[in-house]
Amino acid sequence: xxxxxxxxxxxxxxxxxxxxxxxxxxxxxxxxxxxxxxxxxxxxxxxxxxxxxxxxxxxxxxxxxxxxxxxxxxxxxxxxxxxxxxxxxxxxxxxxxxxxxxxxxxxxxxxxxxxxxxxxxxxxxxxxxxxxxxxxxxxxxxxxxxxxxxxxxxxxxxxxxxxxxxxxxxxxxxxxxxxxxxxxxxxxxxxxxxxxxxxxxxxxxxxxxxxxxxxxxxxxxxxxxxxxxxxxxxxxxxxxxxxxxxxxxxxxxxxxxxxxxxxxxxxxxxx
Amino acid sequence: xxxxxxxxxxxxxxxxxxxxxxxxxxxxxxxxxxxxxxxxxxxxxxxxxxxxxxxxxxxxxxxxxxxxxxxxxxxxxxxxxxxxxxxxxxxxxxxxxxxxxxxxxxxxxxxxxxxxxxxxxxxxxxxxxxxxxxxxxxxxxxxxxxxxxxxxxxxxxxxxxxxxxxxxxxxxxxxxxxxxxxxxxxxxxxxxxxxxxxxxxxxxxxxxxxxxxxxxxxxxxxxxxxxxxxxxxxxxxxxxxxxxxxxxxxxxxxxxxxxxxxxxxxxxxxxxxxxxxx
Ligand SMILES: Nc1ncnc2c1ncn2[C@@H]1O[C@H](COP(=O)(O)OP(=O)(O)OP(=O)(O)O)[C@@H](O)[C@H]1O
Ligand SMILES: [Mg+2]
Numbered sequence: 001x002x003x004x005x006x007x008x009x010x011x012x013x014x015x016x017x018x019x020x021x022x023x024x025x026x027x028x029x030x031x032x033x034x035x036x037x038x039x040x041x042x043x044x045x046x047x048x049x050x051x052x053x054x055x056x057x058x059x060x061x062x063x064x065x066x067x068x069x070x071x072x073x074x075x076x077x078x079x080x081x082x083x084x085x086x087x088x089x090x091x092x093x094x095x096x097x098x099x100x101x102x103x104x105x106x107x108x109x110x111x112x113x114x115x116x117x118x119x120x121x122x123x124x125x126x127x128x129x130x131x132x133x134x135x136x137x138x139x140x141x142x143x144x145x146x147x148x149x150x151x152x153x154x155x156x157x158x159x160x161x162x163x164x165x166x167x168x169x170x171x172x173x174x175x176x177x178x179x180x181x182x183x184x185x186x187x188x189x190x191x192x193x194x195x196x197x198x199x200x201x202x203x204x205x206x207x208x209x210x211x212x213x214x215x216x217x218x219x220x221x222x223x224x225x226x227x228x229x230x231x232x233x234x235x236x237x238x239x240x241x242x243x244x245x246x247x248x249x250x251x252x253x254x255x256x257x258x259x260x261x262x263x264x265x266x267x268x269x270x271x
Numbered sequence: 272x273x274x275x276x277x278x279x280x281x282x283x284x285x286x287x288x289x290x291x292x293x294x295x296x297x298x299x300x301x302x303x304x305x306x307x308x309x310x311x312x313x314x315x316x317x318x319x320x321x322x323x324x325x326x327x328x329x330x331x332x333x334x335x336x337x338x339x340x341x342x343x344x345x346x347x348x349x350x351x352x353x354x355x356x357x358x359x360x361x362x363x364x365x366x367x368x369x370x371x372x373x374x375x376x377x378x379x380x381x382x383x384x385x386x387x388x389x390x391x392x393x394x395x396x397x398x399x400x401x402x403x404x405x406x407x408x409x410x411x412x413x414x415x416x417x418x419x420x421x422x423x424x425x426x427x428x429x430x431x432x433x434x435x436x437x438x439x440x441x442x443x444x445x446x447x448x449x450x451x452x453x454x455x456x457x458x459x460x461x462x463x464x465x466x467x468x469x470x471x472x473x474x475x476x477x478x479x480x481x482x483x484x485x486x487x488x489x490x491x492x493x494x495x496x497x498x499x500x501x502x503x504x505x506x507x508x509x510x511x512x513x514x515x516x517x518x519x520x521x522x523x524x525x526x527x528x529x530x531x532x533x534x535x536x537x538x539x540x541x542x543x544x545x546x547x548x549x
Pocket of ligand 1 (some may be wrong): 012014020041
């Protein structure tokens, strides 16, 4: 048992009242697992991840990591944001070392460990480059290396490939699976892309909207060694169709509540 | 009926290849840059020379460029130019350094913590609208007429602007960079010193570059009142004897020093903060 979330609720108070972003979330992530949470835009995915990262505090409910309650951010939960968050004044090497530096690890050790993770993400020859010299996909690879370098108990990713084009995305998905297999890390990724979720994960949680609740949990029984070719597999397509139906059903449901729809202007369920 | 394209046969707008002068938001050829910069330097000089040569205006009011060069040489030979320039530079440096040392940490804290901002912003907001020269009488009463009131004047005149501008720079550090550092295990102090501070260094240097100009204004103000040496003092003395050529000479020296300081800051930013430039 690694990450356990029970009866988690999160409300935001805004100028027109309080909105419930997450309602009664129960989920768990075991060591070595690769888990995806899919949901429509505005269903509270980022909120969930930020709560796990300790960047927000829950309104009620509990989050535990390895038996200890999560009360704030910490290096045991690595985070990769959707926006690029490399430090522009540091070389790639220094970026990957940064978490280790913050923890007071000796310069030599952190150099070695950063080099190892740069190697894993295939960017060793760019170690002296600065972030502005990189493409978006490369930046996210560095961000993943940086988050992994502190060897977190769980790696959290908020639509890490959302800003990338389709081809780069596919490459990055294969790359991520490869990193996961090689480092035996635990990953919790958030996405609105159902194919991505089925391709990556061993289990998929479907998040409904307004308020965000776990609607369903899918066990994905596909081999660990997946390539893009698996998308042609009938089993794969069945999973995708099932999850999509689930999401569609959920959006139909909310569209019959016009009042709710008007009051939450940021919602866009027709994606 | 199919829609027809507009009948006009005028060519499509080009990218102004033949008219580089009016290129919108784009670089112009280097040769043109130099040419235009030369024009902007030499035209005023030429006008000045023509005006003074025309005898419309008496030499006492508008000395010729040659008179001014001669005045400059005389001032140099008498050792006054070096002594005055040094005196002014020392005052500006001390006053501004003090202001920078005080403003930087306070500005960063105000940028990073809304609480400290709420605590200090109203007071500083009012103080900065009090014109620094209006403090001169008080400073003379408190600190006498030596170096202290002059340095204090420069300090007062720049510290508040520096603080508020650094605060603004600090407010715009992307939140994601700070949150990333938290998820990497950073403490508040580490984030202040290792994320916020390095991120705003180029802004801080640029703020210093801009506010340095104010400290040059103030040193002259300070020296006009009470001083034994300094470029402002020299101008004041020259006025008493109607030596307009000396006044012009000192003005030119002041302009050149300001220009060199500005340029030095630009070079410093380019050398140390290459990451922040396009
Ligand atoms: N800081 C906040 N203050 C007020 N409301 C918020 C805040 N953050 C999120 N919300 C609301 O909570 C709900 C969930 O937002 P969240 O960003 O978690 O959604 P998401 O699933 O990540 O969406 P997307 O796919 O667009 O990123 C939204 O209705 C949003 O308006
Ligand atoms: Mg989101």
